[in-house]
Amino acid sequence: MNNKVDLLGYYGSDEVIACSAWTSTSRDLTNEKRSRIGKLISMLWREGHETPFEKGVVHFLVDCEIASHIHLLKHRISSLNAESARYKELKEDKYYLPEDWTEIRNSNPNLRIDGNGEKHQKWTTILRRYTELGNLLYHQCVEDIEPTLGRKRAKESARFFKTYNSQIQADIMFNMRSFANFIKLRNSEHAQKEIREIAQSMWDLVESIEGEPFKHTLEAIQCRLG
Numbered sequence: 001m002n003n004k005v006d007l008l009g010y011y012g013s014d015e016v017i018a019c020s021a022w023t024s025t026s027r028d029l030t031n032e033k034r035s036r037i038g039k040l041i042s043m044l045w046r047e048g049h050e051t052p053f054e055k056g057v058v059h060f061l062v063d064c065e066i067a068s069h070i071h072l073l074k075h076r077i078s079s080l081n082a083e084s085a086r087y088k089e090l091k092e093d094k095y096y097l098p099e100d101w102t103e104i105r106n107s108n109p110n111l112r113i114d115g116n117g118e119k120h121q122k123w124t125t126i127l128r129r130y131t132e133l134g135n136l137l138y139h140q141c142v143e144d145i146e147p148t149l150g151r152k153r154a155k156e157s158a159r160f161f162k163t164y165n166s167q168i169q170a171d172i173m174f175n176m177r178s179f180a181n182f183i184k185l186r187n188s189e190h191a192q193k194e195i196r197e198i199a200q201s202m203w204d205l206v207e208s209i210e211g212e213p214f215k216h217t218l219e220a221i222q223c224r225l226g
């Protein structure tokens with residue numbers, strides 16, 4: 001299945017971020033001051049006064065393969081919790097197949113995932129079968145190891161059969177400063193396709209929050225990204 005991103009919630013807005021900056025003078029808001037929020041936010045971001053942006057927070061639920069999960073984990077200025085194969089046997093066996101492999105086939109006729117299968121199989125078919133075999137071995141291994149080493153050790157070690165394209169669920173929260181950094185690094189041509197798509201989905205979700213609470217912040221971030 002495809003990777004998936006949902007927005008679980010958010011805190012703050014352009015106004016909350018602006019008020020955080022205005023704490024240095026006065027947080028009292030007038031209509032005239034409200035009308036200057038867009039300009040203020042643009043100036044703060046442009047000039048690197050970034051701490052007020054930590055007062056806005058976005059929180060996502062992400063179903064993704066292990067490679068993207070590792071990319072998410074690299075971002076230390078975030079808060080992440082994930083489904084754990086140490087604590088439960090992963091029963092669902094969710095996995096990801098790259099869409100862009102489409103018709104590409106294995107060029108080695110002697111290399112087949114099953115003994116009597118067709119020659120030159122599609123790589124998507126090979127990966128699917130390999131993943132399914134890994135999942136079969138995983139569950140059987142849990143069952144066979146448990147009587148000797150106990151359920152806990154069985155789960156945490158049998159997971160070595162799970163493949164890199166296995167999908168797990170994580171919830172991850174960024175403040176708007178670290179979200180901007182995440183977007184800059186991961187919604188970039190240098191980042192892997194899968195994490196790029198996750199970053200783009202996150203951006204789209206925040207952009208389409210009803211009432212556009214982060215309209216000026218997103219514009220400022222976008223402007224610096226060019």
Ligand SMILES: Cc1cc2nc3c(=O)[nH]c(=O)nc-3n(C[C@H](O)[C@H](O)[C@H](O)COP(=O)(O)OP(=O)(O)OC[C@H]3O[C@@H](n4cnc5c(N)ncnc54)[C@H](O)[C@@H]3O)c2cc1C
Pocket residue numbers: 074075076077078178181185186190191192
């Ligand atoms: C294209 C690409 C290729 C990559 N390749 C690899 C790779 O081959 N191997 C690998 O291990 N990683 C790799 N990474 C991950 C990368 O090294 C970072 O770990 C990851 O992008 C998180 O970036 P970050 O530190 O800016 O984010 P965060 O950890 O969220 O930090 C956000 C910001 O906080 C500040 N900050 C955080 N911690 C500190 C600190 N200790 N000291 C000072 N300032 C801090 C920095 O300004 C930082 O930019 C790659 C990333 C990208 C985008």
